[in-house]
Amino acid sequence: MQFQIARLETTASTMQDAAGGPVGTVVVAEEQTAGQGRLGRHWHSEPGSGLYFSVVLPLPPGPEPPTVATLALGLAARDAIQEAAGVTADLRWPNDLLIAERKCAGILVELRRDALVAGIGVNVNHARFPEELAAIATSLRIATSREHSKDRLLDAMLEAIAAYWSLLETEGREAILRLFAGASSYVQGRRVAVEGVEDLEGTTDGLDPSGFLWLRQNNGVRKLIVAGGLRPAASVRR
Numbered sequence: 205m206q207f208q209i210a211r212l213e214t215t216a217s218t219m220q221d222a223a224g225g226p227v228g229t230v231v232v233a234e235e236q237t238a239g240q241g242r243l244g245r246h247w248h249s250e251p252g253s254g255l256y257f258s259v260v261l262p263l264p265p266g267p268e269p270p271t272v273a274t275l276a277l278g279l280a281a282r283d284a285i286q287e288a289a290g291v292t293a294d295l296r297w298p299n300d301l302l303i304a305e306r307k308c309a310g311i312l313v314e315l316r317r318d319a320l321v322a323g324i325g326v327n328v329n330h331a332r333f334p335e336e337l338a339a340i341a342t343s344l345r346i347a348t349s350r351e352h353s354k355d356r357l358l359d360a361m362l363e364a365i366a367a368y369w370s371l372l373e374t375e376g377r378e379a380i381l382r383l384f385a386g387a388s389s390y391v392q393g394r395r396v397a398v399e400g401v402e403d404l405e406g407t408t409d410g411l412d413p414s415g416f417l418w419l420r421q422n423n424g425v426r427k428l429i430v431a432g433g434l435r436p437a438a439s440v441r442r
Contacts, residue, residue: 205366207259214251219323222258223316232257232358253343255326255354259365260319264372270313271415272377273320274298275384277311280364281324282387285309287364288357289344295388296434297408297417301326305436306342324361328354381411390434391417399433408434 209230215221216238221231235251263269264276278295285293285301285308293301293308301309309326327333327343329351344352371379385391391408398404398419406421417429 205369207362207366217323218256218258219312219314219321222260222323223314223321225260227260227262227319229260230257230362231259250330253330254328255324255357255361257358257361258321258323259362260316260321261365261369263315263318263320264369264377266377266414268414268416269320270315271298272372272380273322274311274313275415276368276372276380277313277322277324277365279380279383279387280361280368281309281311281326283364284357284360285326285344287360289348289352291344291347294390295384296390297384297388297411298415300433303342303344303347306340308342308344308347326357326361328352328357377413377415381413381415384415385411394434395437396434397437398429399435400431404432405437 205228207228207230209232212221212231212233214235214237215233217236218231218233222229233256236256261273264272266272275298278299278301281301282293282295285291291303293303296302299311300307309324312323314321327341329345330343331345332338333341368380390396392410394408396405396408396419404421406419409418409420409426411417412428419427419429421427
């Protein structure tokens with residue numbers, strides 16, 4: 205996969221800038237004033253401290269392309285963070301990367317006509333976070349006690365994305381689901397609450413063939429989770 209990189213000092217959202225571009229378009233910004241997260245949330249984009257970019261990708265084969273794409277991108281981000289910063293992140297289904305149970309990166313994937321637009325934000329050199337995020341967010345700098353090159357991380361990220369997209373196209377989604385399950389402590393046997401879904405708690409019980417998450421509820425009933433975010437059961441915010 206060939207990438208064409210456009211760099212901006214500031215923008216409202218790299219997702220908006222990349223939308224409509226050809227496959228391989230990459231938009232990177234030093235600052236986002238209206239960065240997008242999942243469930244309509246704002247992504248904290250401190251100027252100059254994080255890696256904020258969006259990339260236009262071809263549709264993967266099979267149903268529910270944004271779901272399997274999100275999992276593949278999570279694997280790519282995990283590999284890139286390991287290579288560039290020497291730290292291993294956990295994958296929290298469907299789109300978060302954690303270090304010591306605090307979020308260091310997030311992924312947002314949207315279907316746009318005949319392609320996907322994926323936004324990835326990584327907290328790289330943040331020294332601190334606003335009070336409302338301090339207990340749940342971290343950065344590569346905080347985790348490793350040193351600063352990191354955002355350019356090196358971007359290069360590693362794009363290389364890993366291309367590799368996982370090639371794997372997805374040649375071996376199918378089953379390979380991505382298997383690798384994601386092996387890299388995530390949240391896919392199997394984890395007590396969680398589903399954020400945004402009242403009173404829905406249970407134990408995670410694997411992925412279905414589309415990449416959605418099975419939850420064994422407290423009453424023993426198995427339910428397929430297709431939307432929402434996960435939190436440890438005792439810490440979900442109501």
